[in-house]
Amino acid sequence: MSKQYKVVHCTINGKEVEQIVDVRASLTDMLRNDFRLTSVKKGCEVGECGACTVIIDGEGFNSCIYLAVWAEGKEIWTLEGLTGPGGELSDIQQAFIDEGAIQCGFCTPGFIMTSWEIVNSGKEYSDDELRKLLSGHLCRCTGYENIFRAVKKTMLRHLGKFEEAEKVNSQGIADYPEPMPFM
Amino acid sequence: MSNKYIGKAVTRHDAHDKAMGRIKYTDDMCDKGALVIRVLHSTVANGIVKSIDTSEAEKVPGVVRIFTCFDIKEKHYYPTAGHPWSTDPSHQDIADRLIMTDRPLFYGDDIGAVVAEDEVAASQALRILEKSVEYEELPFVLDAQEAMKEGAPQLHEKYPNNVLAHTEIHMGSVEEAIKEPGLTKVEGWYETQPVQHCHIENFICYAYGEGGRTVVVTSTQIPHIVRRVIGQALGMDWGKFRVIKPYVGGGFGNKQDVLYEPLCAWISIQLGGRLVKLDVPREETFISNRIRHAIRYHITSWMRPDGSFAARTIKAWCNNGAYSSHGHAIAAKGLNAFPQLYPCDNIDGETWTVYTNRSVAGAMRGYGMPQASYAFECHAEDCARAMKMDPLEFRRKNLMPVGYYHAFSKNELYSDTFNQCFDKGAEIIGYYDKVEKYKNQTGDIRRGIAVSTFWYNTAVYPIALETSSCRIVMNQDGSVQFQLGETEIGQGADTAAAQMIAEELSIPVDMVHPVSCQDTDITPFGTGVYASRGTYTLGFSVRQTALLLKEKVLEAAHQFTRMPVYNLDLVDGKIVRTTDGRELMTIGELALSKLYTTDGSQHLTAESTYQIKSNAYSFGCCFAEVEVDIPMCRVRLLNIVNVHDCGQVINPILASGQVHGGMSMGIGYALSEKLMWDEKTGRPLNNNLLDYKLSSFMDHPRLNAAFVENYEPTSAYGTKGLGEPPACPVAPAIRNAIGAATGVYINELPLSPHTLFREFTDAGLINDPWRNEQGKESK
Numbered sequence: 001m002s003k004q005y006k007v008v009h010c011t012i013n014g015k016e017v018e019q020i021v022d023v024r025a026s027l028t029d030m031l032r033n034d035f036r037l038t039s040v041k042k043g044c045e046v047g048e049c050g051a052c053t054v055i056i057d058g059e060g061f062n063s064c065i066y067l068a069v070w071a072e073g074k075e076i077w078t079l080e081g082l083t084g085p086g087g088e089l090s091d092i093q094q095a096f097i098d099e100g101a102i103q104c105g106f107c108t109p110g111f112i113m114t115s116w117e118i119v120n121s122g123k124e125y126s127d128d129e130l131r132k133l134l135s136g137h138l139c140r141c142t143g144y145e146n147i148f149r150a151v152k153k154t155m156l157r158h159l160g161k162f163e164e165a166e167k168v169n170s171q172g173i174a175d176y177p178e179p180m181p182f183m
Numbered sequence: 184m185s186n187k188y189i190g191k192a193v194t195r196h197d198a199h200d201k202a203m204g205r206i207k208y209t210d211d212m213c214d215k216g217a218l219v220i221r222v223l224h225s226t227v228a229n230g231i232v233k234s235i236d237t238s239e240a241e242k243v244p245g246v247v248r249i250f251t252c253f254d255i256k257e258k259h260y261y262p263t264a265g266h267p268w269s270t271d272p273s274h275q276d277i278a279d280r281l282i283m284t285d286r287p288l289f290y291g292d293d294i295g296a297v298v299a300e301d302e303v304a305a306s307q308a309l310r311i312l313e314k315s316v317e318y319e320e321l322p323f324v325l326d327a328q329e330a331m332k333e334g335a336p337q338l339h340e341k342y343p344n345n346v347l348a349h350t351e352i353h354m355g356s357v358e359e360a361i362k363e364p365g366l367t368k369v370e371g372w373y374e375t376q377p378v379q380h381c382h383i384e385n386f387i388c389y390a391y392g393e394g395g396r397t398v399v400v401t402s403t404q405i406p407h408i409v410r411r412v413i414g415q416a417l418g419m420d421w422g423k424f425r426v427i428k429p430y431v432g433g434g435f436g437n438k439q440d441v442l443y444e445p446l447c448a449w450i451s452i453q454l455g456g457r458l459v460k461l462d463v464p465r466e467e468t469f470i471s472n473r474i475r476h477a478i479r480y481h482i483t484s485w486m487r488p489d490g491s492f493a494a495r496t497i498k499a500w501c502n503n504g505a506y507s508s509h510g511h512a513i514a515a516k517g518l519n520a521f522p523q524l525y526p527c528d529n530i531d532g533e534t535w536t537v538y539t540n541r542s543v544a545g546a547m548r549g550y551g552m553p554q555a556s557y558a559f560e561c562h563a564e565d566c567a568r569a570m571k572m573d574p575l576e577f578r579r580k581n582l583m584p585v586g587y588y589h590a591f592s593k594n595e596l597y598s599d600t601f602n603q604c605f606d607k608g609a610e611i612i613g614y615y616d617k618v619e620k621y622k623n624q625t626g627d628i629r630r631g632i633a634v635s636t637f638w639y640n641t642a643v644y645p646i647a648l649e650t651s652s653c654r655i656v657m658n659q660d661g662s663v664q665f666q667l668g669e670t671e672i673g674q675g676a677d678t679a680a681a682q683m684i685a686e687e688l689s690i691p692v693d694m695v696h697p698v699s700c701q702d703t704d705i706t707p708f709g710t711g712v713y714a715s716r717g718t719y720t721l722g723f724s725v726r727q728t729a730l731l732l733k734e735k736v737l738e739a740a741h742q743f744t745r746m747p748v749y750n751l752d753l754v755d756g757k758i759v760r761t762t763d764g765r766e767l768m769t770i771g772e773l774a775l776s777k778l779y780t781t782d783g784s785q786h787l788t789a790e791s792t793y794q795i796k797s798n799a800y801s802f803g804c805c806f807a808e809v810e811v812d813i814p815m816c817r818v819r820l821l822n823i824v825n826v827h828d829c830g831q832v833i834n835p836i837l838a839s840g841q842v843h844g845g846m847s848m849g850i851g852y853a854l855s856e857k858l859m860w861d862e863k864t865g866r867p868l869n870n871n872l873l874d875y876k877l878s879s880f881m882d883h884p885r886l887n888a889a890f891v892e893n894y895e896p897t898s899a900y901g902t903k904g905l906g907e908p909p910a911c912p913v914a915p916a917i918r919n920a921i922g923a924a925t926g927v928y929i930n931e932l933p934l935s936p937h938t939l940f941r942e943f944t945d946a947g948l949i950n951d952p953w954r955n956e957q958g959k960e961s962k
Contacts, residue, residue: 003244022303024303033215038204038205038207038208038210038211039203039204039205041208041383041384041432042210042385042462043383043384043385043465044465044871044872045464045465046465046871046872046873048465048871048872048873049383049465049872051383078204079203079204080203080204080205083203087203089199089202089203093202093203094202096198096202097194097198097199097202098194100192100194100195100836100837100839100840102195102197102198102201102202103433103673103674103675103840103844104382104383104384104430104431104432104433104672104673105197105201105206105430105432105673106208106382106383106384106432106433106673107383107432108201108202108204109204112202112204131880131881131883132880132881134880135879135880135881137880138381138383138872138877138879139383139847140380140381140382140383140433140435140844140847140848140877141433141673141840141844142840142843142844142847143843143844143845143846143847143850143883143886144843144847144880144883144886145843145883145885145886146839146840146843148880148885170839172885172887173611173612173613173822173824173885173887174821174822174884174885176810176821
């Protein structure tokens with residue numbers, strides 16, 4: 001089969017772009033190879049690990065199983081786009097630093113993109129809901145503990161609940177009142 | 184000593200760049216014009232490659248070259264373990280690997296390679312090539328004990344009955360000791376499963392020619408060792424290779440092995456030094472990198488009425504897979520730990536490391552101790568129950584006592600670590616109250632709480648060389664760069680080292696810059712990170728080198744202040760006259776003056792090697808509280824606490840992070856992870872992240888990491904191993920908690936619904952009508 005190419009027009013990190021892509025290329029390939037947006041990581045290339053997550057029209061997607069040609073007309077954000085023009089970090093990025101939520105850093109970009117979507121949703125999620133929303137990402141370094149805290153604190157701050165955010169402590173023993181049915 | 188930087192929660196130096204997504208890992212650094220390598224893996228578990236017809240695959244547009252095992256003209260067998268080399272041949276790792284082989288020993292063995300212009304072409308050619316291999320298939324064996332039997336398939340000529348190694352220990356006389364009247368015998372089999380590291384960055388490397396040599400950029404924990412092994416694998420001088428280690432997306436021991444660097448370098452050489460990249464897909468990472476050994480333990484203890492041990496025996500069969508990798512070291516570690524954790528005068532122990540036709544087992548976080556801890560701590564629980572003793576009190580009574588000295592390693596238990604960790608953990612989780620509360624439960628949903636401990640040490644002395652080298656270079660403003668052979672792989676070694684240097688030179692930590700990426704042309708020699716050695720071993724060379732630099736700085740200060748060196752010190756970034764505390768000049772003024780003076784200009788730098796001849800125990804414990812839904816055969820982990828004594832904590836936030844990660848790995852090991860092979864074909868069944876159940880965000884409660892800090896007297900900064908220990912006690916704690924909840928104590932991992940269903944049915948907690956009809960199956 002000879003190669004087929006197509007022109008894709010989309011907005012990446014606020015900038016309109018036009019790119020010729022191999023029709024078989026994934027959005028991960030396009031973002032990494034054509035735009036050198038290397039925060040988009042490859043961990044499995046089949047949508048299992050979440051390291052390649054980007055925001056497409058306001059919603060998080062695994063870009064490794066999203067064809068580049070499907071990006072036509074879409075608005076795409078990667079982690080590079082969350083940083084301001086003067087290098088200013090967004091609050092969710094800063095929270096990942098402050099809470100020690102970063103170790104090897106490979107899952108970090110994907111996690112931050114989903115977290116960004118969560119904290120900007122204007123919703124207050126329960127702990128269990130947060131865990132479920134973040135469960136599309138695998139991390140082998142952190143046990144998710146500090147990531148959980150970074151996301152929860154930032155979510156509460158977005159809702160103006162600053163005092164509550166400060167109370168999200170570094171450790172906690174949950175006191176379950178009675179046996180609970182499984183989720 | 185009051186510390187300014189050690190013991191403080193300094194933000195890791197690379198956190199900001201990682202939060203911006205601009206840190207460069209191996210793939211991010213590789214030019215996109217690189218040729219792509221895909222490895223052709225064996226699709227038989229044991230066999231001989233008769234032929235590989237490359238003609239069809241070569242027709243795929245974009246294919247550059249296809250190499251097969253038949254292109255290897257000179258066979259250089261090489262070892263892959265990330266151990267320091269030994270100049271004594273009897274201590275060298277087993278050299279049983281070839282970069283490609285015509286004698287595949289497991290499903291996934293490397294028999295050829297495709298080089299193409301892009302990934303799609305390489306993958307298409309690979310699919311064709313897989314169908315173009317003619318094998319003579321041979322019988323295979325997947326189980327360690329089966330592999331030792333007469334008539335089992337033989338993997339390596341030099342190792343009859345597939346026994347890579349067999350060692351024994353004997354203390355006192357078990358035979359005599361068990362004659363003592365009134366003993367209670369406790370016996371059990373404990374089975375652990377193979378699992379994989381699952382670092383989120385798969386292994387990747389690329390290679391190119393430069394200046395008549397080959398440069399290999401690789402995601403590794405051990406760059407200097409990789410250079411040596413490439414030389415051995417290719418039969419070339421080691422200096423012909425330069426190895427560069429960029430930022431690494433997790434290693435956990437898999438990258439403490441030489442993986443595809445030799446093949447990648449060889450292919451680049453075959454292509455005249457062209458840039459070639461070998462990026463291992465996740466599915467291949469599971470089966471063609473390394474895995475954790477499955478170890479089967481059998482332990483027997485004879486208990487006196489007072490709950491003490493009269494005699495003990497242990498046997499272990501360690502499934503090593505098809506090649507030696509780390510060899511017997513993993514099984515030996517468990518055997519070595521056995522008499523130390525619960526000392527007893529009469530012990531017999533033996534262990535076999537056995538080749539089988541499975542994926543190669545190597546180092547993985549804990550190096551044999553997650554398996555051993557499971558066996559030891561299941562068994563300890565069983566002994567306590569047999570003696571009707573509280574499991575925690577049983578442990579307090581029988582564990583290694585304070586002052587215990589181990590003659591071979593010269594390790595000593597200086598502090599009452601076990602009891603301190605137990606006390607702290609019990610208080611955090613409310614152990615004693617919950618033990619009472621959860622007594623005599625009935626019903627479908629029950630809760631339990633339990634504890635487990637483990638044995639661990641730090642670094643590899645005296646079994647192998649322990650050496651660390653450091654270089655510190657001062658800039659014109661008094662800030663410094665430093666370089667170490669101990670690699671940053673996410674654990675935070677660079678930040679810990681920066682804190683030490685800041686402390687020693689008394690300069691702000693933001694004036695201390697790690698050169699984070701190792702390059703064998705530039706970085707001082709070091710063997711890398713493994714064995715929970717990093718912070719301990721680098722501490723020695725960091726301190727020694729920083730003191731050398733400080734000496735030079737003060738000598739230089741003498742030139743500009745006229746004061747004798749013995750009256751000068753470095754305090755908070757200033758040259759201070761100690762006699763009256765006057766600040767004479769800043770470190771920046773001094774560095775600038777010394778570099779640009781027309782009277783004896785000198786750049787201020789120091790470099791040194793420290794050979795470490797000590798080791799340190801690193802102990803702790805885990806408390807787990809679970810809720811078991813018996814009919815659903817599901818375990819919900821409610822609370823979990825790990826307490827560790829790693830000596831002085833250098834950085835509490837990074838140390839907690841290490842503990843969280845280890846606990847998480849332990850949770851997966853306990854409840855869900857297991858690599859499986861088809862018994863009929865030897866083919867792996869679940870080598871992807873969907874079917875292999877890594878523990879996810881939803882499988883975790885809050886993780887509690889706590890420390891007791893007993894300053895380690897042998898250590899440069901009072902610290903000792905922490906990287907691996909947190910992964911060791913989790914699975915047995917969960918197993919014991921499930922037992923406390925249900926009365927069913929399960930001796931096999933993982934404690935998945937499948938296992939629980941069988942065990943609960945056996946115990947009569949679940950009625951399985953189908954099984955009643957068929958008659959009770961034997962296990």
